Amino acid sequence: MGWAPRVGSLFGIELRIHVTFLLLLAFLGLAHWLPDRDVGAALVGVSFFCLLFLCVVLHELGHALAARQFGIKTQDITLLPIGGVARLERMPEKPLQELWVAIAGPLVNVVIATGLYLGLKATGTWQPLEQVTTTGGNLAERLWVANLFLVMFNLLPAFPMDGGRVLRAFLAMGMPYARATRVAARVGQGMAVLFGFAGLFVNPMLILIAVFVWAGAEQEATSAEIKSLFAGVPVRDAMMVEFQSVHPTETLGEMARRILAGTQKDFPVVDGLGDVMGIVTQAAFFQALAEHGDDGLVTVAMTGDFETAETEESMQEVLGRAQPGRCTTVPVMRNGRLSGLLTAENIGEFVMIEAARKRRR
Numbered sequence: 001m002g003w004a005p006r007v008g009s010l011f012g013i014e015l016r017i018h019v020t021f022l023l024l025l026a027f028l029g030l031a032h033w034l035p036d037r038d039v040g041a042a043l044v045g046v047s048f049f050c051l052l053f054l055c056v057v058l059h060e061l062g063h064a065l066a067a068r069q070f071g072i073k074t075q076d077i078t079l080l081p082i083g084g085v086a087r088l089e090r091m092p093e094k095p096l097q098e099l100w101v102a103i104a105g106p107l108v109n110v111v112i113a114t115g116l117y118l119g120l121k122a123t124g125t126w127q128p129l130e131q132v133t134t135t136g137g138n139l140a141e142r143l144w145v146a147n148l149f150l151v152m153f154n155l156l157p158a159f160p161m162d163g164g165r166v167l168r169a170f171l172a173m174g175m176p177y178a179r180a181t182r183v184a185a186r187v188g189q190g191m192a193v194l195f196g197f198a199g200l201f202v203n204p205m206l207i208l209i210a211v212f213v214w215a216g217a218e219q220e221a222t223s224a225e226i227k228s229l230f231a232g233v234p235v236r237d238a239m240m241v242e243f244q245s246v247h248p249t250e251t252l253g254e255m256a257r258r259i260l261a262g263t264q265k266d267f268p269v270v271d272g273l274g275d276v277m278g279i280v281t282q283a284a285f286f287q288a289l290a291e292h293g294d295d296g297l298v299t300v301a302m303t304g305d306f307e308t309a310e311t312e313e314s315m316q317e318v319l320g321r322a323q324p325g326r327c328t329t330v331p332v333m334r335n336g337r338l339s340g341l342l343t344a345e346n347i348g349e350f351v352m353i354e355a356a357r358k359r360r361r
Contacts, residue, residue, distance in 0.1 A: 013064055013086075014076035015057070048139055052146050053079055055112055059105040059150065060086040063162075066104035070097045090316070095172035095180075102165035106151045113147040116140050158188030160216035181224035188217035229354040230315040238315055238350045239332045239340030245270040246298050248277060253294030255285065266329040266343060269302050276331045276338055278302035303327050311339055318342065 008015045057077060063086045064074035075087040092098040120126045120140055127138050155163040164184050171180035192214035199206030230238075245268045246255055255267065265282040280288075280301045288301035306327040309318045311334045318330065330342040 010057075010061055010077070011065065013061070013074045016076050016078040018078060048142060051139075051143055053084070055109060055143065055147055055150065056084040058112065059108050059154075060084040062104040062108035063101055064088070066101045067092065070094075070101070072101075095169045095177075098165055098172070099169035102162045102169060105162055106154050109147040109150045109154075113144050113151070116144040116147070120144065156191065157184070158191045158213045158217060159185060159220040161213075164188050164217070164220070176228070178224045178228035182221055185217040185221035189214050192217065225355075226351055227316065229351055229358070230319065233315045234311065235309050235313050235315055235318055235332055235342065236311040236340070238347060239311070239342050240346045241340045243268075243341050245338065246280065247271070248297065248299050248302075250298050251294060252285065252289045252292060252296045252298060252301065255280065255298050256289065256294070259285070265345070266327075266341075267298075268329075268331050268338060268341065269298060270338060274337050276308070276333075278304045279306050279327045279329050279331070281327060281329065306330065308333055309342060310334065319347075 057079060060077045064077065067074060067086075067088050070092055072092060073089040075089060077084060077086045088101075092101055120138070125138055125140070127141055154161050155166070157163045157167040159165070164187075167187060168177075168180050168184040171183055175183075192210040194210075195206045195213060196210035199208075199210060243264055244258055244262070246258070248269055248271055258264070258267070259282075267280045267285075269277045269280060271277055278299075280298055281303065284301040284303060288296060292300055307318070307330050309330050309332045311332055328344045331338055332340040332342060
């Protein structure tokens, strides 16, 4: 999150801008200024890309607001040099819901393009398209062209574009979700091959797009496979039940002996009443030990920024709440008392065990 600071919010959704996006704006301004040393040209160039990325933010906001209609929160929208990313809490489970969420973004660009077209026609400022380039021509008309391109590009039936999700939604209406994802991913990878081949003869940029599409399809297929393994699985079936906790009055030296005596990496801090006060991660422990020595209390290494889960919750719900930057160890509660732990390691082990069982069947 340090590379993408919060700059505001829209409809209660955090808006972040990655620092590399600001570097892109500086580069574009310089590129427009260099030919004629014209500050005005630089300002127009930067303004166009700022307006273009405003359209991208509105595109992502379309996804977010559509998801909200189905009870799915959006954690934030981050603006990157390659576009925008709306980080949904989870993906819709029903194909029709995913279809609406996926199509909402491109529909926003259709609305923007329609508004620009009507405005240009009404004001008599429409120019022949051959006079419009990425660096010259009517600013509104350039935005019109850009929004049409965003619609067409995003509706390509390939992950991670919206078109890949639209294709999966249609396929999932007649087959299991995981299989629908695999089919949609294969279609996307087939398009990636075509992009790569065309890039050899037309534009090398297509090769980069091909790599992006291939990797996105592979990641989505893997994610869907993992999701299918957790379908209907309660947290109690995947949690670690043999673990140790530490008391807030224990020292780092005492915790060091616990670490050496076993394989546990992260420790919940539990007070005398059985309440979980926080988590001491392995990385935080080593840093605290270096700063405070063996006599420091475990509370100096403790973080209170962690999720909790209930034993009967589904694994899909818990994983859907995971947020980058937060502690990955999740205390599992039952009747208000600590009953187990979910860690990245035991979740990975659960996935491997279930995948092996699935191959056996």
